[in-house]
Amino acid sequence: MTSKEISRRDFLRLLGISGGAALLSACAPKALTETAFPPTAIPSASTAGRASGGVDVEIALKAVEGEAQILSGKATRVWRYQGEVMSGPADALQIVPNSYLGPIFNVKKGQKIRIHFTNELRESSIVHWHGLHVPVEADGHPRLAIEPGETYIYDFTVLDRAGTYWYHPHPHGRTGPQAYAGLAGLFLISDDEESSLGLPSGDYDLPIVLQDRIFDNNNQLVYGGSGMMDQMMGFLGDQLLVNGQADFSLSVETRPYRLRFLNGSNSRIYKLAWDDGTPLTVLGTDGGLLEKPVKRDYITLAPAQRVELWVDFSKDEIGSERNLVSLPFDAYGGWTEYRVLPVKVEKAVTVSAPIPGTLSTINWHNENEAVNRRSPRDFTLAMGMGMQWSLNNRTFEMESVEKDEIVKLGDLEVWEFKNQAGGGMGMGMGMMNESLPHPMHVHGLQYQVIEREVDSTGRGAWNTLKDGHVDEGWHDTVLVMPGERVKILLKFEDFTGLYLYHCHNLEHEDMGMMRNYRVDA
Ligand code: C2O
Numbered sequence: 001m002t003s004k005e006i007s008r009r010d011f012l013r014l015l016g017i018s019g020g021a022a023l024l025s026a027c028a029p030k031a032l033t034e035t036a037f038p039p040t041a042i043p044s045a046s047t048a049g050r051a052s053g054g055v056d057v058e059i060a061l062k063a064v065e066g067e068a069q070i071l072s073g074k075a076t077r078v079w080r081y082q083g084e085v086m087s088g089p090a091d092a093l094q095i096v097p098n099s100y101l102g103p104i105f106n107v108k109k110g111q112k113i114r115i116h117f118t119n120e121l122r123e124s125s126i127v128h129w130h131g132l133h134v135p136v137e138a139d140g141h142p143r144l145a146i147e148p149g150e151t152y153i154y155d156f157t158v159l160d161r162a163g164t165y166w167y168h169p170h171p172h173g174r175t176g177p178q179a180y181a182g183l184a185g186l187f188l189i190s191d192d193e194e195s196s197l198g199l200p201s202g203d204y205d206l207p208i209v210l211q212d213r214i215f216d217n218n219n220q221l222v223y224g225g226s227g228m229m230d231q232m233m234g235f236l237g238d239q240l241l242v243n244g245q246a247d248f249s250l251s252v253e254t255r256p257y258r259l260r261f262l263n264g265s266n267s268r269i270y271k272l273a274w275d276d277g278t279p280l281t282v283l284g285t286d287g288g289l290l291e292k293p294v295k296r297d298y299i300t301l302a303p304a305q306r307v308e309l310w311v312d313f314s315k316d317e318i319g320s321e322r323n324l325v326s327l328p329f330d331a332y333g334g335w336t337e338y339r340v341l342p343v344k345v346e347k348a349v350t351v352s353a354p355i356p357g358t359l360s361t362i363n364w365h366n367e368n369e370a371v372n373r374r375s376p377r378d379f380t381l382a383m384g385m386g387m388q389w390s391l392n393n394r395t396f397e398m399e400s401v402e403k404d405e406i407v408k409l410g411d412l413e414v415w416e417f418k419n420q421a422g423g424g425m426g427m428g429m430g431m432m433n434e435s436l437p438h439p440m441h442v443h444g445l446q447y448q449v450i451e452r453e454v455d456s457t458g459r460g461a462w463n464t465l466k467d468g469h470v471d472e473g474w475h476d477t478v479l480v481m482p483g484e485r486v487k488i489l490l491k492f493e494d495f496t497g498l499y500l501y502h503c504h505n506l507e508h509e510d511m512g513m514m515r516n517y518r519v520d521a
């Protein structure tokens with residue numbers, strides 16, 4: 001028996017799952033009690049901020065403790081974001097019905113945004129706008145975390161392309177548990193180019209947020225139950241939630257849809273495919289629309305990644321059903337196939353809305369102009385001494401950067417993430433090194449994925465996910481499989497200061513698999 005087989009069996013046992021059972025239970029009781037989230041009063045201190053003009057959208061956002069009806073029976077205690085538009089278009093925030101998820105931001109490129117974030121939790125927190133190109137003061141670095149009762153004001157202009165971004169907490173060491181408790185939401189940006197395409201909108205443009213959870217017998221969330229394993233490997237739940245619901249399904253009309261997927265899970269990777277084998281048509285990735293739609297047999301969606309799909313049900317029969325599933329793959333969490341999203345075709349309509357042949361004109365970076373084209377800045381991802389996941393053998397320090405983590409404003413660079421397989425930290429750790437993918441995220445910008453290479457030890461597992469990457473688009477998070485090296489091309493524009501790069505497996509991040517990088521003038 002190879003070590004891989006042993007470790008796989010061990011994980012299943014630790015997760016309380018026997019070999020043949022589906023990893024995610026197929027169904028949980030329906031929970032449909034309408035949950036009302038009354039808008040909360042805006043603290044007067046924040047209201048005062050309104051006086052300073054020149055802002056297009058001003059929002060009050062709070063992190064609060066609350067309850068959500070997720071399973072039938074007892075409500076689940078959650079932490080959640082609540083928001084209210086203080087000034088600007090009323091639809092700048094959209095509540096997600098029956099969900100603990102935070103309100104969806106709907107903003108336009110070019111708008112000036114002010115957000116008053118109030119922490120009503122019992123521990124410190126801060127909000128990070130994942131994927132957005134914002135000044136350091138607005139990036140939600142853990143050093144900016146605020147105490148209970150305090151308010152932090154974010155001011156930034158929306159510079160990013162139309163796309164599906166998101167927000168979540170970022171306090172040091174507590175991002176995993178806070179996001180797990182329910183703190184997360186989508187941040188959608190639109191722009192003129194995108195609006196002119198006539199993509200499906202309104203009821204036909206739908207968010208699909210994927211998260212996995214474990215519930216106890218009282219319907220309460222369980223986190224860290226497997227102790228050391230959860231920490232080292234990353235949390236995996238046995239219950240899939242879509243948009244915060246345990247039994248989410250889509251009822252669709254016979255027409256095209258735009259589905260925006262966010263992997264909002266702490267550590268689970270999805271290998272998304274239709275159960276009838278229909279290929280998936282991709283419109284966009286983390287940083288917005290592709291130049292033109294591309295097709296994939298399946299999509300690999302790592303934690304924090306987004307993918308936008310064009311799904312056309314116009315040839316489906318009324319009453320028919322299809323399921324989006326996650327297929328098995330050879331890495332942590334990929335042991336079995338399970339259902340992700342059941343779709344029922346319920347209403348016939350005739351809509352002529354062909355998919356646009358061209359989606360976007362993109363100004364790509366030119367690799368040849370990178371200042372370090374021949375000697376990429378490289379980062380080794382490995383289990384370090386002290387049994388912590390590390391980046392170049394370092395773990396997170398709040399304020400400091402090393403020399404090789406300082407970049408120059410205006411520079412275009414190549415970075416290379418190397419996921420070191422093997423490792424020889426003793427049998428247990430060696431196995432983990434061998435088997436763990438790391439979704440690598442860089443704050444403050446979108447980058448291009450320009451090269452992937454895998455060594456012979458990693459090739460087998462790599463092959464089970466590689467065709468699902470959509471490296472054509474802009475990304476802020478890229479999956480780096482064991483034994484793989486991934487080169488990205490990034491440009492440090494507009495803002496100087498301290499940003500982060502880290503693994504977006506939230507348990508790895510909390511453990512210290514995160515570092516600062518600094519942009520110097
Ligand atoms: Cu989505 Cu530093 O995180």
Ligand code: CU
Nearest residue numbers: 129130131443
């Ligand atoms: Cu981020």
Ligand code: CU
Nearest residue numbers: 438503505508
């Ligand atoms: Cu990791």
